[in-house]
Structure formats: structure tokens, C-alpha cells
Amino acid sequence: MTDLSVNICGVKLNNPLIAASGTFGFGHEYSEFYPLSTLGGISCKGITLKPRLGNPPPRIAEGKGGILNSVGLQNPGVDHFIDNDLPWLSQQGTAVIANIAGNTVEEYCMMAEKLNDTTVDMVEMNISCPNVKHGGVAFGTSCDSVASITRAVRSHCRKPLIVKLSPNVSDIAEIAKAAQSEGADAVSLINTLTGMRIDIETSRPILKNNTGGMSGPAVFPVAVRMVWEVKKAVDIPVIGMGGISTWEDAAEMLIAGADALQIGTVLFNDPYAPIKICEGLSAFLQRKGLKSVSELTATIKPW
């Protein structure tokens, strides 16, 4: 039998598939389809220090092979998450990753402190949200700012710390190195690419926020390229995401350099995608004579 489990920063995942933050809420809705242990982990909806209302609708638009969203981090706040969502989620047999976003470095640090003594398995620091006015992607686009926020949060965070990177940068490998040098345990990438759609009849953008973050199959080749570049630049685990929708995509992302994967947009089309991807990966490993999914990681043979 093939082994789909992976170990990321000392946390064992049942399989390499983690539900991407913002696509899976806190898990309740998808548990209607299958036990959440079907997934290796769940990166929860991004939480902030205080509850956030989010952006006005419409918050979603579609393009060829992709979608744009501008939710704007609507969430009930870190305390509500810890008290109301986490206890249930921690009993579902899947790794729980708290995704945190702040307006200031201090807010990230305060949230990391609050999560230290909880059952959260890992913390994912979101410095790449394109849909909020303050903080968000502003922390994630220069090496200096990534280094300083990683250093600050690291000093408060006793959980394994993942830094989630923005693709809206000129050199993502340099950003990843900055995160690693200040103590990140892993990096995850890519967050959404900023994009826009316009209604030609009204000349109005479809999104009330005008712009949004693009995800879905159309961004997959960009994500593969960036995961490959980052894997070559760092020694810490790389969690690859961006448009994965089939087991073939999952295999490709692993080969490019991912140690684990996140899937998001595909769930909107097919909630059962994680089961299909795991089955496909297992069969592929068997056909290739590999015992463990980790044996695929970074096996790319570049020209």
C-alpha cells in the first residue's frame, strides 16, 4: 500500500491535501459531505484580532478557468474562533491550521500569543491578502517587511509557523528566504493574484471592491513555477497551492517541489475533489513504484 501521509514541521498529516484558507470556513459546512479526516489538514478562514464585517457584495466574479474574490476577511475574530470553532474542529481527526491576518505587526503577535495554548496544530501567517486596505499584502511584498514581521511573530509564536506568500511580487524566492531566515518553519504559496472583471454594459467592475484575488485552474502554471523557484531557495517545507483541481495537478505540484498541498477553488465545483485526488495520487504512486507520497517531492528534472 502507498503511504499518502506527510510530515510538515513535526505535524503528521493523513495525506498532503490541506483545505486552503477562505474556501472551507471552519469546516462545518463540508463535514456534511464527508468526515473531515478525509483531508490532511484544514487551514481555517483567516481570522483577525477583532471581528471583521468584510467587503460589500458582489464579492465574487468568474473568468475563464478562474474566479476572483474580494471577501475582505469577514470573520468572527480570534477569540470567537478559539472558544466556538476550535474545540469541535480539533476533534475531527485532521490537522488544524489557524490562518491569522492583522492590521499591524502587534495584532499578528497578539493573535499568535492567544493561539499558543490552544489545540491549533500550526499557525499560518497571512501576509498576502489582496482584499483589505490595511495590513494584508502590504506586509508580504518586500523582503524587509517579511523579515521584520516574521521575526516579530516568531518571538511570540510557539506553534509551527507557516508564512503564506503573495505571488504579487517580483521575486518570490527572495521573499521566501527572508521568511526562512527569521524563523519561519514553512512557507505556503501562492495566495491569489490580483485581478479585475468589468461589466461592459455598465462599465462597472463586477466586484464592489473593484479588484479581487484570482484563483482556480488558470493560475496553476504560475503557482507551479513559483513553488519550483521557492523550493530551490529554501530548506524548510513548502506547501504548494494555486489552481490544483485534479490528481495530476497534485502530482505536478509535488514534483515541482511541494511537501504538502492546499486546495481551495476546486471545492466550489466539486466538494468531493479531495477524495478523488487522493485516490488518483495513490494509484499514480503505485504505478510509479513509490511507497510514499513524499518520494515525489521535488523530483523535477529541469532542463
Add this chain to the structure above:
Amino acid sequence: MKQVKKYDSQPFELVKSSEIAEGIFDLELKNPQLAKITKPGQFVHIAVPGKVLRRPISVCDVNGDTIRIVFRIKGEGTRILSETRVGDKLDLIAPLGNGFEINNDKKYAFIGGGIGAPPMLYLAKSCAKAKESYAILGFANKSAVILENDFNDVVKKTIVTTDDGSYGVHGFVTTALAEIIDEVDEVCACGPTPMLKAVSEICSKNQKPCQVSLEERMGCGIGACLVCACKVKHGGEEEYLHVCKNGPVFKAEEVVWND
């Protein structure tokens, strides 16, 4: 694994399809397990071949193992759906959302504006006092009128209004509602936002409860992705709820209407 799921993603077989007005399609889809648990006001989320997002469409009627949906071609996704052939299967997540609350002792006015008319049919059929209730259906013109006979079979009286006067009463559904509102106990409505807002104002003036079914661009359809936001107020507090999970039916007085 849960024994009884509230909703699931399953194949439905297309058993009947027709174009009932220009660009408006009437489909009957079969799935024994999910059709029978579908309630009035709920919707289905349909995977469209070649599209990343599903298309949410309200349920027009349920007959045994089949659900009926009536939708308008609005873009490429709905056009692809309209081209589905009888015998083909579509993947639906169903049933989704909260339906209307129906009180068996009440007489209703069921109001549908344009493509908002279909979900009112199953609701009217499920109402104990349908034969003492009204349907008010508003359309742009005569060629857009749909489902009049279906409603005629169910309610005491169906009033059709057209914006240009080419059929039925010349004017909006609100004109017709104002005339019969004293004869009903509650109003349920689905249609364009300005219509819902106007209906809600008439109900408020006449102190009649009103339930409205809202629409917003959707992602997951089950309440996880939070894109289909709708502003509501409880007491003095405003917050964004979500059309797919908290709705699509809301109490009209709680809705904060968009500009």
C-alpha cells in the same frame, strides 16, 4: 459518516426540457434521494461543464423524484445548462439554503417578479390555504409571461402585471398588491431588488409580515466561502449574513437594502 445528509452533491438525470418563453428554460431533473427532501424556497447549485463556478438556481417545483427548475439565459453558463439534453446527467448540490416558513392558518400573497416567479410555485402548492391566497406575477411584457397556468391551478387568483401593459394589468406588482393586501395575512416575494424593497415597504405600512428571497453572486453555495453577503440588521446591529446558508429567504424587515 452521517446517515442522513442535509445536502449532497449527486447526479440528476434530465428528464424533460423546454423553452417556455424566449431565453427561459424549464427543466425537470430526477434524483430520488434529494428531490424528496427539498423544501419550498430552497435552491440547487448546478455544475456547468467547463465552468469553474456552479450556478445557483431556485427550485420551482418538486414532483416525487424530480425537481423542476425554470431559469433565464443570463450568460454563457446558463446557456450551456439550457443545452443539456434529455437523458444527460448534471451534478447538483441540493437542496441548499433555508426555505420559506409557511403557516397553515395564513392566507398569502405570493409575488414573483420576472425570473423570481418560479420559486413561488412550489411554495404556493405547499400552502394549506392556497385556494384563499393570491399570486401576483410581474413581467416586462407579454412575451416574458411564464407559469400563469401553473399558478392558476393552485391559488384563488393569479394577477399578472406587465411593465408595458401588453398583457394583464398595466403596471408593477406593487399596484396589484396594494389592492389585495387587506385580504391576506402574509406576503412572500422573489424578484429584482427594487421590487422586493417596494413590496417590503407596502407590507410594513400595512403591518403584514413579509418574507423575501434574495439573490447574490455565489461561490461554494453552502456557507463556507462567504462571498454571497447580504446586509441584515438585528436590533441596531448591522452584519453580513450569507444568501446561501442564512437565506436565500429572509424576513424583509431585517434586510438592509442596497442602493
